[in-house]
Amino acid sequence: MFLLIILWFVFFAGSFGITGFIFLSMRKAVSRPWRINVDDDYKPKISIIVPTYNESAVIAFKLQNLNKLEYPKELTQIIVVDSRSEDQTVNVVDSFIKEESGVNLRIIRDSERRGKSAALNNALKQCEGDVIIVSDADCFWPSGILRESLPFLADPSVGAISGPKLLLNPDQSWVTASEEKYMESHNRIKLGESKINSTVFFEGGFSAYKKGVIDAFDPYNTGADDAGTVMKVLEKNLRAILVPQAHFFTTFPVTWEAKVGIKARRGNQLVRVFMKYAGLLAQRRIANSKRVILQNILLYLLTPFMFVLLLVVTAYFLLMFPYLVLAFLLLLVPQVRRSFFEVIQSYIVLLLSIVSVAFGKRTLVWGKPPDRNLATEEMLHNRMLI
Numbered sequence: 001m002f003l004l005i006i007l008w009f010v011f012f013a014g015s016f017g018i019t020g021f022i023f024l025s026m027r028k029a030v031s032r033p034w035r036i037n038v039d040d041d042y043k044p045k046i047s048i049i050v051p052t053y054n055e056s057a058v059i060a061f062k063l064q065n066l067n068k069l070e071y072p073k074e075l076t077q078i079i080v081v082d083s084r085s086e087d088q089t090v091n092v093v094d095s096f097i098k099e100e101s102g103v104n105l106r107i108i109r110d111s112e113r114r115g116k117s118a119a120l121n122n123a124l125k126q127c128e129g130d131v132i133i134v135s136d137a138d139c140f141w142p143s144g145i146l147r148e149s150l151p152f153l154a155d156p157s158v159g160a161i162s163g164p165k166l167l168l169n170p171d172q173s174w175v176t177a178s179e180e181k182y183m184e185s186h187n188r189i190k191l192g193e194s195k196i197n198s199t200v201f202f203e204g205g206f207s208a209y210k211k212g213v214i215d216a217f218d219p220y221n222t223g224a225d226d227a228g229t230v231m232k233v234l235e236k237n238l239r240a241i242l243v244p245q246a247h248f249f250t251t252f253p254v255t256w257e258a259k260v261g262i263k264a265r266r267g268n269q270l271v272r273v274f275m276k277y278a279g280l281l282a283q284r285r286i287a288n289s290k291r292v293i294l295q296n297i298l299l300y301l302l303t304p305f306m307f308v309l310l311l312v313v314t315a316y317f318l319l320m321f322p323y324l325v326l327a328f329l330l331l332l333v334p335q336v337r338r339s340f341f342e343v344i345q346s347y348i349v350l351l352l353s354i355v356s357v358a359f360g361k362r363t364l365v366w367g368k369p370p371d372r373n374l375a376t377e378e379m380l381h382n383r384m385l386i
Contacts, residue, residue, distance in 0.1 A: 016307075045130050051134070053085055058373050061380055068385070070143045081110065082109050082110065117223070149243045159240060196292060201273065237287055
């Protein structure tokens with residue numbers, strides 16, 4: 001019995017302990033000053049890539065949003081790269097090009113649907129800007145995002161920047177409410193990592209790279225165009241940071257099934273990413289950000305297994321001492337219960353992702369749940385995004 005108690009504490013420390021320590025240490029790191037020279041006069045020529053696949057519900061909003069940016073039109077190139085959409089996406093873009101002749105916008109049609117990274121690499125060949133920016137079609141920027149965030153790229157040590165994701169529909173269901181809480185913690189951790197040196201993966205809503213830093217998106221073929229590309233930035237001894245001023249807005253599915261689908265796909269990608277990071281560290285190909293990389297390797301590759309072992313030992317104790325079940329339930333007040341459920345869900349999804357990667361499952365061709373595009377004109381007007 002004593003040995004089981006010791007094992008329970010070991011497994012608890014290896015799952016919730018590691019997660020809690022990372023969260024608390026990154027929250028403390030957020031208060032650190034930036035070690036970056038920010039130049040407010042930095043205005044490079046930019047190329048914005050918008051990958052699309054069946055985005056007719058939102059692409060018009062997206063183009064209106066980009067047209068509202070407070071950045072010189074003569075320094076802005078916009079490329080929509082479409083991966084064989086089966087709806088009216090291409091027609092909507094073509095109509096916008098005809099109506100807004102003053103916008104430097106073009107559309108590229110892929111000959112076949114090969115996945116998001118392949119589409120981005122196709123568009124990269126046509127980019128004229130000194131900074132390459134990627135944004136998903138269902139993500140929307142405040143008009144001043146470029147003016148406020150690009151100055152961070154003026155520092156020679158910074159190779160790429162991203163921004164925190166905020167939800168347009170946080171109150172639409174319990175699923176979106178829980179996702180908003182998760183994103184608050186997630187964004188805080190990435191900001192803490194950035195203050196230390198670099199974060200290790202970006203969000204698809206806004207990611208900007210100096211052109212000379214990347215030759216291709218997701219060069220290691222992990223299936224994650226954002227996280228997979230950041231690896232190359234770090235490998236070149238440059239920083240990849242989250243800039244709070246680069247925040248963007250998007251919607252999130254309202255159903256639990258759709259949420260799990262998104263998390264599972266992302267989990268599969270991140271498992272591949274951190275397996276590759278582990279290999280790069282072993283080969284000594286990354287000199288900086290080792291602490292951040294190591295803590296993410298522990299978080300994504302170790303803690304799911306420790307959590308399963310914790311569940312096994314906990315289940316044994318609950319069977320042996322049923323009164324512990326009542327005490328456990330009493331501790332789960334609504335707020336704690338929701339957080340507890342989110343943590344369990346995340347561990348299970350990560351474990352299944354590790355198993356799927358072990359069996360060779362890949363997620364290179366991206367898709368969307370039926371309720372993914374929930375942005376409305378009213379939502380966007382209320383935020384002054386269009």
